[in-house]
Amino acid sequence: MMSNQPKQTSLSRKIQIISKLEALKELRKKLRLLFSSWSIDTSISEEIILAIEEVCSNAIKHGHNSIKTKKIDITLILKDNNLNIIVDNIGSMPKEINKHLNTTLEELVEARKKGGFGLKLIYSIMNNVKYITKDGQHSCYLSKKLR
Amino acid sequence: MKIKSENIENIGVLRLEGELDASTAIDVDKAIKLHLEKGKKHLIIDGAKLDYISSAGIGVFVAYLEAVQENNGKIAFCALTPSVLSVFQMLGIDQIMTIVDDEQSAKTNLFES
Numbered sequence: 020m021m022s023n024q025p026k027q028t029s030l031s032r033k034i035q036i037i038s039k040l041e042a043l044k045e046l047r048k049k050l051r052l053l054f055s056s057w058s059i060d061t062s063i064s065e066e067i068i069l070a071i072e073e074v075c076s077n078a079i080k081h082g083h084n085s086i087k088t089k090k091i092d093i094t095l096i097l098k099d100n101n102l103n104i105i106v107d108n109i110g111s112m113p114k115e116i117n118k119h120l121n122t123t124l125e126e127l128v129e130a131r132k133k134g135g136f137g138l139k140l141i142y143s144i145m146n147n148v149k150y151i152t153k154d155g156q157h158s159c160y161l162s163k164k165l166r
Numbered sequence: 167m168k169i170k171s172e173n174i175e176n177i178g179v180l181r182l183e184g185e186l187d188a189s190t191a192i193d194v195d196k197a198i199k200l201h202l203e204k205g206k207k208h209l210i211i212d213g214a215k216l217d218y219i220s221s222a223g224i225g226v227f228v229a230y231l232e233a234v235q236e237n238n239g240k241i242a243f244c245a246l247t248p249s250v251l252s253v254f255q256m257l258g259i260d261q262i263m264t265i266v267d268d269e270q271s272a273k274t275n276l277f278e279s
Contacts, residue, residue, distance in 0.1 A: 043188060072187065076187070076188045129232060
């Protein structure tokens with residue numbers, strides 16, 4: 020039976036990075052190429068790249084304590100203008116997410132801390148953010164409606 | 167990324183080129199620390215060639231803000247690219263730090279303070 024529904028196309032890609040901060044530059048390069056090939060507008064794609072990098076950066080620094088033998092897997096799926104991203108093997112769950120999100124800029128300035136902005140950026144940029152533990156593996160799910 | 171450091175009277179100038187992320191933030195941290203140790207009151211961060219910034223980069227500037235202000239100084243950013251400015255705005259950094267169009271405006275702003 021023929022359907023009148025428009026065909027739904029789905030694009031996907033997997034990227035793996037080594038758990039070291041120097042790998043973030045290569046990650047950005049791969050994501051820029053991918054998003055360009057998927058015709059995602061640069062103004063949106065640069066923000067999404069930042070969100071993905073923040074998840075990976077937290078995983079490298081806090082989840083894996085910069086142990087370079089660990090690897091982080093990123094799966095990207097584009098379907099019906101929804102971009103879903105799964106970052107697997109993040110090492111550990113972020114602690115006190117709500118506390119981080121509710122800390123004011125003034126409090127961060129006063130504390131003279133360099134950290135505390137990553138989660139704020141991830142939650143600002145993406146439409147949905149979920150940290151999940153399954154079978155002992157910690158992952159982060161991100162999604163963004165593109166149009 | 168490349169960091170060029172200059173001194174203009176009591177102002178330490180950092181010209182940043184490339185991408186400021188968690189792996190390069192430590193170099194900017196060292197450059198700022200050096201300016202402050204030399205007794206520079208103000209900092210100008212020239213972002214004309216800064217293409218990208220992550221939270222680690224933002225964190226470096228925020229961490230030094232109070233120390234600079236305690237010395238009656240300011241941190242002024244000039245010529246930020248739209249993508250970098252967008253990250254500043256997302257976090258509200260544009261509300262607590264001086265952001266101007268060009269270096270001359272930054273100098274004027276700092277000398278008047």
